[in-house]
Amino acid sequence: MADLFGITGKIARVDLTTETVTVIEPAEEIYRKYLGGSAMGAYFLFKEGIFDPKLDPLGPDNLLQFMIGPVTGAAPNARITLVTKSPYNIFCASTCGGHFGSELKYAGWDGIQVVGKASKPVYLAVMDDTIEIRDASHVWGKGVEEAELILKSEVLAELESREGMIRDADLNPEWAALRPPKRLGMHAKRLAHVMAIGPGGENQVWYSCVVTEGARAAGRWGAGAVMGSKNLKAVVVRGTKGHKLADKKTFLALVSGIQKSERGDYFWRSYGTAGIGANSAYVEDAFPIRNWQWCSWADPHVKAITGPFMDQTSFVRKVSCYGCNLHCLYPVEVTSSDPLMDGTMSDMPDWEAMGMVGGNLGYMEMDGVDPDKPFTGSVKDQAEHLAKLQYTTFIHDDNSLDFIEGGANIALLMELVQRGFIDSGDLDGIDLQWGDVHAVDELVKKICARDGIGDKLAQGTYETARYFAELKGKPEIMNYSMTAHHYGQPAHDVRSPADKNAMEYVTVNRACAHTGGGTAGFKTGDWAAAIAGQNVSAAQNSLVHCQFPAGHWAGSRIDLIKAATGWSDFSDEDLQLVGAREYALSRLFEIHIRQLKDPKAEWDRQVPPRWFNDPLPTGSQKGAVAYEGKPDVLFNEALPAYWKERGWTEDKGVPTLDTLKKLGIDDVAGTVASEHL
Amino acid sequence: MAEIKRRDEAPKPEKEPKKTETSASGVSRREFLVGSGAGVAGLVIGGVIGNQVIGKPAAPAVEAPAAEAPAEGEVSLYKAGYNLVFDSVQCTGCMICAEACSEKYATFLHPEETANVVSLEFARIRPMRFQYVDVINVCSYCNLYEWAEGSSEFPCEAVCPEDAIITVPEGEGEEGYYGMGYKWVDREKCLGIDKCWRCAEICEDQFASGMSFDPIDRKAQVCSRCGGDPECVKACPEPGALTWVPAARNGRYFANHPSDYAELLYRKIYNHVREL
Structure with missing residues (x-):
């Protein structure tokens, strides 16, 4: 085989049932088509037959993939994408920062695929070419923070370990008399990186995530539950082989250019996504407050969710992913008069957390005061509100739960209590009122343990609503489920024209993702631009690099791919094709695994009723509803036009055989597509 | 009053600077090294990163006093203190x-x-x-x-x-x-x-x-x-x-x-x- 650059050409396939590890070596052609990350993951979902509708996402046959791309490794802002069939029976391609992605490339792999189910808890120890399946019973049940640190030292200790060689005689007599050598050998370095699940993942809570470095998560669509279903606690990687590049000099010059550009980006370098709080937040009238009943406070002086206030109150450090100069994660130590929260180590909260487990749970108002009333509290009250937010972030992270879906789930319950549909009797005696962090704490523990009512709630927001709608015989309960395509809406609303467009959540290939891109195109009805935005975003998840510094990458992205791989004719058009392939594959995947006969009615129209029924009650965009209140225009004009632009059928949104052929994926997806055309 | 000696000051020249062989840039390797650490005015164009002084030899337009070169084998206290x-x-x-x-x-x-x-x-x-x-x-x-x-x-x-x-x-x-x-x-x-x-x-x-x-x-x-x-x-x-x-x-x-x-x-x- 010719020398490969950028990529290693090797993907490890671990079968936990048979306890075997094999190596897949995809042709370079496949890498050019899919790059890696999410697009490559989607390709394997087809190649390995994971689209089979009968395949249980939490059964042993599901395929969990940790995928990286050609620039992951020496390039900055490295991420890793987890691709699998989600427990929600949807497409899962969830990305995560930290150092794990780079370390995996340094170990000589383009990805790890896990199938089967271990008979007892295990973890994977990846040390360059060696991959071992090891017993993890001693960390099963532990939170991600503790488990990560234990496994890291375990693997490292073994790698580093050498017996004691120093003897007293090697030292000067005076020295030996003072401090004789302990003869422990070498043992001190801790260089591995770990992705792990906590109790939420172990108990297969549908919305559990996979966490690295304590607070970075492949958060959405439930990859943690798939990991838990395989009895896989963690993956530990230590790589020493480096990243092979076609043109190292050019590559490093481009990297240095990106890093220098990032250094001037004081939006991220000041507060990370908490800076959005200071800039737009509820000023755009698109912030989740009490399960989206409000999207802004009457009083713009609610400042606990702003970057500057968080920094003044609690930021103690800033933390980067590999090679990044934006350091968007700010760890905190929670300070509160409430002993439950005081002293907890947490992070930020970031934008999604401050929305979904902050405003959405009613944390930011004074007791008994509605969001449309003036804020009467002091700065100290705001600090306490922030503490509640940070503590709730922590309990989700440490138990490996997605706080976006988790926040949507709990907020739904709180609204059902508020409206009298359910009461504490339905929640195992927990009196769930807006803003009550103790009740939330108890409930999250029940969900993690799948204890009592927690077992029902562990299946996410949509199933929670359905459960209570059936139990109470009140179908109107479904109106309060803030889910699009059965998955919780993240902290950007579509009713306010200042934030996201409804089409974005309707068309994005990963249910209700807020990072799908194409916003500007959707707002102006320029479908080609919207599609280009979505394709770039999908390509970023395939490369895999972070979206936050996308502006710094924009001019160098293609050159960086060329310098890494040596594909001298790789162009912007090729990058667009990668995204188009991922979109076509994931669309077919979802239509097929759910066996949708009428995808528009059964899938695309499954959006929160609140979008069209409840105009924004306060704020700068008061009175606004989604898509100017015209769902028929959205679903009967805009959506078919978008599908047409993609080369999909206008009635069902199925990629045509012609389109698949143009994309060069008719061989993997043609049969499935013809079933649904 | 006891004399306060600052460690981050350049050692004061006590005698005439030793004549040394000069390199192409007009500054000897030793002068360059000592100068770069000491930040002697006239000898060094200072670029400062953090607290670090990066020395670049300047054209010796005026005769600048060079710092004292340490004796053979002796480690400069000043640089060693970094x-x-x-x-x-x-x-x-x-x-x-x-x-x-x-x-x-x-x-x-x-x-x-x-x-x-x-x-x-x-x-x-x-x-x-x-x-x-x-x-x-x-x-x-x-x-x-x-x-x-x-x-x-x-x-x-x-x-x-x-x-x-x-x-x-x-x-x-x-x-x-x-x-x-x-x-x-x-x-x-x-x-x-x-x-x-x-x-x-x-x-x-x-x-x-x-x-x-x-x-x-x-x-x-x-x-x-x-x-x-x-x-x-x-x-x-x-x-x-x-x-x-x-x-x-x-x-x-x-x-x-x-x-x-x-x-x-x-x-x-x-x-x-x-x-x-």
């Missing part, structure tokens, strides 16, 4: 220092093998992440004390059976890589990790974890401070995170095991007691 200092609150764990270091030494020692490879394994400085804290792991330049430990050598130097760890006297060695009284590993003499790891073991046994081994010929590597102009300090993007400053001479008071240091940082930053 040390790498890192602030774990400012450090973000981005690994840019390690990449810069690794790149420099990979290219220097193994230009052919690493022509197409970026690897962190050649780095003498290596941040380690313990979730919420980052520890920068690098040789601290610990010294033994003659009155207590019977020697004033570096501990790794003291236990090396082959005398492979050497201190390059100031002014000697290849420009940009060593000199200035800093540590260097004689790769001809070093036995390599497969036969001997005494240097690394004594470091981890009593001080920190400053030694590592390169993946190609498996010889010991230790921070040489790039001969007084550390690449990592120049690469670091965070103001104040990694600096090259006149600090305590004996690095042993900076040195800790990575995991011990992480525990200390958890105490300091988060008021948490953790076992790592």
